Amino acid sequence: MSSVLFHSLRVKAIQPDTAEAVVVSFEVPQELREVFGFTQGQYLTLRKEIEGQDLRRSYSICAGVDDGELRVGVRKVKGGVFSNWINEHLQPGDTVNVMAPQGRFFVPIEAESKRHHVGIAGGSGITPILSIMKTVLAREPASRFTLIYGNRSLRSTMFKEEIEDLKDRYMTRLVLHHVFSDEHTDAPINMGLMDRGKIEAFLGTVVPAAGIDHAYICGPFQMNDEAEAALLAAGVPEEGVHVERFGIAQPAAGAGQVGAVVHEAKPGDAEQARITIIRDGLKREIQFYKDQPSILDCASAAGLEVPFSCTSGVCGTCRAKVMEGDVRMERNFALDRHEVAAGFVLTCQAHPMTERVVLSFDER
Template sequence: MSTLFHPLRVKAIEPDTAEAVIVSFEVPTDLQEVFGFTQGQYLTLRKDIDGQDLRRSYSICAGLDDGELRVGVRKVRGGVFSNWINASLQPGDTLQVMAPQGRFFVPIEPSSARHHVGIAGGSGITPILSIMKTVLAREPASRFTLIYGNRQLQSTMFKEEIEDLKNRYMTRLVLQHVFSDEHTDSPLGFGVMNREKIGEFLKSVVPAARIDHVYVCGPFQMNDEAEAALLDAGVPEARIHIERFGVALPSAAQVGAVVHEAQPGDAKQARVTIVRDGLQREITYTEGQPSILDAASAAGLEVPFSCTSGVCGTCRAKCVDGEVRMERNFALDKNEVAAGFVLTCQAHPLTERVTLSFDER
């Protein structure tokens, strides 16, 4: 029996757009504390689909005061899990669910008067909706500006819920839609969410000097373009918070290439101590294994992971002894890396002894 996952019954599945649904879960009384979440966090779901043991992470779209646990799931082309959820999952079904994780948030300060900004693209609205609802409800003197890009109004997730929020918080919520495939009355509202477009908003709608915190979540390229525009405008890096759902698509030359390759300096063999829930277990890593995470799984250890692509951060642990390197990293900021945190799905030992702790959060 898994100690990481818990069985949760699906309470409801609500169609949101033609390509997305909202999944709500029933949380038993004895798991209420386990599934208490912070705005902006995500859930890792697990299901055997056609003989494949699959895990995928989906952001929580509920605010802290909604009294429910729900995630938004948009179909992804070629995405086995997201398409299965949209086509086959039914109320009353049970999914294996990991406790909420993620660091895409800033602590709420009820007495503060801050200006929060969300820059969302497509399904990237999901965690930002959770943040926005919580900020508006729990920081009564704060404001929120949402810049939300989609192809067209019809494909816009949570459009009715966001309009309801706008009507409820008319003086504190500014909403700006941007459509790439649908013309609007305002030139600002038409186009692609790139560096130039976001820069226009930072000049005319939300000056950088007035931003206390900005949350960015959308397609990989949009995230990079938004970050560049924010830095161009003078927004301090510490105020920019980015959640990534995926990585850039590989070029044709990269398709089929080996992702995890041995590098000069890698340990030929290493004794790796894994710490989780106060327990220690030693495994052996040998050169050629894809990562420390793979070595731990091969040894029968149950450790947290989801995407295995260096994006979600579910497999984050702290290197408390020895040295490792990462193939790639889209989840940890430079302060976390400096503090010793690594993504175990991308980690390779550089020393013959390494200790990684999943208890250091």
Template sequence: MTPSFHSLKIRDCRRETDDTVSIAFDVPADLAERYRFIQGQYLTLKAVIGGEEVRRSYSICSGINDGELRVAVKKVPGGLFSTHANDGLTPGDVIDVMTPMGRFHVPLAPDQARTYLAFAAGSGITPIMSILKTALAEEPKSRFVLIYGNRTVSSIIFREELEDLKNRYLGRLVIHHVLSREPEEAGLLSGRIGAGLVKELCGTLVDPATVDAAFLCGPQPMVEEVRAALAEVGTPPDRIHLELFGAPTGAKPAARRPDPVDSPTDAAAVTVLLDGKRKEFALPYDGDSILEAAHRHGADLPYSCKSGVCCTCRAKLREGKVAMAENYSLEPWEVEAGYILTCQSRPLTERVVVDFDAT
């Protein structure tokens, strides 16, 4: 089903750290099915701030059986939406929330004894919390190893909840905190999460070759370094799943590229399929991305980051060719199957058809 926005009332705002708030939403009964989520998915929130429409994606931190829909928002210096969420939102406020999206998960297997491994930094813990709580509750024979990096003890998001979970799942949940600015804190690792730590911990906590699923969430340099280190010590690459928070290093809206254009015209005829409707418009080959042009012509396409990270604007290329400038979220099989990020794509042929209704 095509993702769509609905106005939801905020049920609860809970202060997790000095700069992070978690927000739970009331979901009306008639929308319950639309907001049923898979562990590891995210919500895109939309608000008008200072006269400007702002959209941001935040991961769901609830387990699938927690009975609530909750996201966590960490305040970013200069962040328009994160500042608004931390300082301005209160219970009873109404905000536009897109239906859940994202593929940062693996299917549950209640009859299996799996080994999960996760590396998170800062607010990267948010989707990991959803995955961790769900896996431990739904797979009673599985175990979970979490390595969680922060600057200080006070900046550990969900610290008390993680301790409660460790006590509830004794022997099945192992948590190691890594602090970069409190090296003397008793019982906690110091430094940062990187290749060296991966190799050290994998030698004592878990056999990397037997890991059924590894989840990495944090800034791009950490995620890429940990992914490479895990592969080096024997974790099969197809079992390593990653998600970046924020924009990757150097990420930006699709830049104009000198790809050869297979057309005698100056503009492509673009057709966008969404909710069974068609929107057609001309798009110069050196002009906007397909997403930007479609919005300019009145099509309300789903999007959030516009940097190739969130995958909200994913669609299937039904006809023609495009140049995709960046891709931080589509899996290789999706690219092979013809899926594109419309925020990063420009036409290369005289006719291009993209389908947002394709599953």
């Protein structure tokens, strides 16, 4: 089985955006233009050896489809080795291994449509929504976009100048609502946390739920859940609510490491299983034992190069389809119910429940 295709891309530019975030642009050679063609809302998985560790992290593309550039926004994360390295050490001219764009956080563009798209972003969650917003405004000339964007303050707001430029360009089609948790504003609706009550306040006044065709949510875990609940309760159809998750719920004090998953065998798990992995049309058989953490761990231990990034059930990079057998997931923050019903699983969270399982990474 051949190696997962990471491509070495040269850093074209690094632009400071806030005191804690930068925008990284990559040079894409002509022969890789098709490989790195992207849909609005998708992400890149970056790979680099940092302090002796082979690390992978996923970052959303913040460019519009028509920008002619491939770039991501990266905000520092407390204790985040990769994000801090990018902000503090990465330089123009350096190379980074990058996987082709992935992700399903988008709705297909319909040039003739007259739709109302709404983005609900918190902090660095603006990155994929900015890509969606720019592309919708450029390619759906009769549609409009409303952005509700929460930050601590104007100073900490990512892409504030680019968003204001978009507002100047699309004055009648783009509406902006900033919400600041640590900064006073004249309007109470623009102050406070991006919780369910805040989203309900917007839906009940300036952004009526009845007029929303598609809503895109991306931000801290709790904000995502509460915004989604508010939209559904207000009557926005489930198929019109789209959520992209960057992280998982913070544990209570003393509960252990953030993001840690204890993979324990459960009743119904197979004692052992013969698993066939399909990728790029090639098949490889591995043996799984009940005490192994996940199918992804088993595949990696067997020397298979299969796609993954976060290993926390969030990003969806390790998504595969069960072609034969039964599998359960420890947790899932990336797949919607339709994908699960169709047989897709996150291999980093997957445990076989039958002695024979066939998984394909080629099914999309």
